[in-house]
Amino acid sequence: MPKYKAPRGTYDILPGESYKWQYVRALFRQTARLFNYREIETPIFEDSNIFERTVGDTSDIVEKEMYKFQDKKGRIFALRPEGTASVVRAYIENGLHVKNNTSKLFYLGPMFRYDRPQKGRHRQFYQYGIENIGSVSPYIDAEVIALADHFLKKLGLENYQLQINSIGCENCAKDYDKALQEYFSSYRGELCADCQKRLDKNPKRILDCKVKSCQKIAVDAPSMLDYLDNDCAANFQALQAHLEEMEISFKINHRIVRGLDYYTQTAFEFVDNNLGAQNTLIGGGRYDGLIKKLGGKDQSGIGFAGGFERLLLAMKTEKIGFATEDIPDLYFVNIGSKAQKTGIKIMQELRQNDVSVEFDPDRTSISSQMKAANRAGAKFCLILGEDELVKKRVILKDMASGVQHEYPLDSIISEIRNRLASS
Ligand SMILES: [Zn+2]
Ligand SMILES: [Zn+2]
Incomplete structure (x- = not known):
């Protein structure tokens, strides 16, 4: 008999571990409820166009990491590589905006990316996230961040830092993209093949490149914060003021651009201080145009997502206990x-x-x-x-x-x- 194994990059959550998962999932649900978010579950596969149109066809996710397959009728589907696009698709399809102008949704479940498996990075991995659709108030940006912060604190994590940035809007990007192209053009030959393509199509993506030599060049690249227009600058100020009112400490990091095409204005990450290279616990930001791109109204949204695997690693590193293992009475x-x-x-x-x-x-x-x-x-x-x-x-x-x-x-x-x- 052949010896069957779980596919590379996937793993079983065994009974000795599953109670920990139940614990963190339950805490996430509780936290989301505190802020009046409601759970949504979407299919794990979707029309692959949904991700190609939104995540962006120059992103690593779509170019290299998406699990695509054809069904018996020749339709092309993809296993979801992230949660936002699916949630927005469901939001539009079910007319959730009709009942209430703002929709506050949370989700958890498996996501799939064909990536090189390494510590804390798997091909089937488990994410939790929220989406707040319909409001442009910077208070909502702060509240979304507060929810994430609340969750991490509730788990008992202490050794993390919130980093925020504004990546502006299309209006700001015109000047900024020009500045980036100017800056990176003088290094064209030293950039990786992908970044050479990005230089013309989407220079911001170079800031996100995982190749060391590209990262080195990017260190001195112009900062988006110097190119914000008045509206975006005012929004970023308001966000900071709200975070201060909430007594949530943060650091401005102008290098946060997030991996996906649809982000605008607020971008943020919660970074673990112990975990080394793969240290982002939660990443999120505001997105404009995404809802319209998928056939909805011209609305803005903001959300975040995080991986349960890394959360559990961080808890282990900080020696945080769990509610007791499932045992019979x-x-x-x-x-x-x-x-x-x-x-x-x-x-x-x-x-x-x-x-x-x-x-x-x-x-x-x-x-x-x-x-x-x-x-x-x-x-x-x-x-x-x-x-x-x-x-x-x-x-x-x-x-x-x-x-x-x-x-x-x-x-x-x-x-x-x-x-x-x-x-
Ligand atoms: Zn702007
Ligand atoms: Zn590169």
Whole structure:
């Protein structure tokens, strides 16, 4: 038989890890609810044009990293490489803007990119994110950032920094693109092949290039902040003032351009101080034109996304604990076929009363069942043998203290519920 393995760049979330995922997902949902965002789930594949038109066909994502496939009718689909375009597609298709002028949506789920797998970077990875569509107020920019900050704090992370930038609008970009082209033209021969193409088509993208030699040249490139028009400059000032009101500390980093074509004005990243090269926990920004590009109204939106993998790495580095691993409340030790009959009834009743119970019918001896109870980490053991059955009693053992007592069979459910409630 061949040995099957998960595809390269993918992995299984095993039971020993899955409780951590449930914990961070639940905290994200709770945080989003605090700001009145509501969950949306979109398909994991879409018409590939949705990403080509929005993420941008000169971006690495579309050029190299997208999983594209043809279905049986020859239609071209792509596994979603990010969440925003799908959410916006769903927003337009379902007319979400009709009911409420601003839509506040959050999502979580797997994304796919054909990238070289490395630490904290996978081909199927899990993101969480939010989108706020319909408002241009810089207060919303600050609130979106506040939500991200709230989430990281709630997880217990401390060692991170918020960096903000404004990448202006189309009006600002005219002069800025010219300045960049002028600057990078004198290095044309030293830029990587991709950046040489970008130089004419989309010079801003050079600032985002992962090639070391390009990054070196980009260090002294002109800053967008020097090219902001009045509106964009005022917006950026207002954002900073709101962040100060919220007592959220930040640093201006004019090198944040974000990887995608549709961003305008506010761009931000939450950067972990411990993680090294792959250190962006959350990245986001404002986008204009995206909604129109996908066939919607001319509306502006702002959002962010982050990867759960990197979040878990950051938590591990800061030695942050999780809520306890999933363990059963109770392990049922049942000896003999007569006792088992009664035992099955009791277990049914316990589960109907929200008590989680484990029982292994393949273990017959008391010692092997007790061993299994220990390994399962159960809080209590319920022991029912032929002797107890005759007396209509049952033994309840507290696994932490080792103390055990006998109780009448008919009061055991309420006894266990009381004990669990006070433990
Ligand atoms: Zn502008
Ligand atoms: Zn380059």
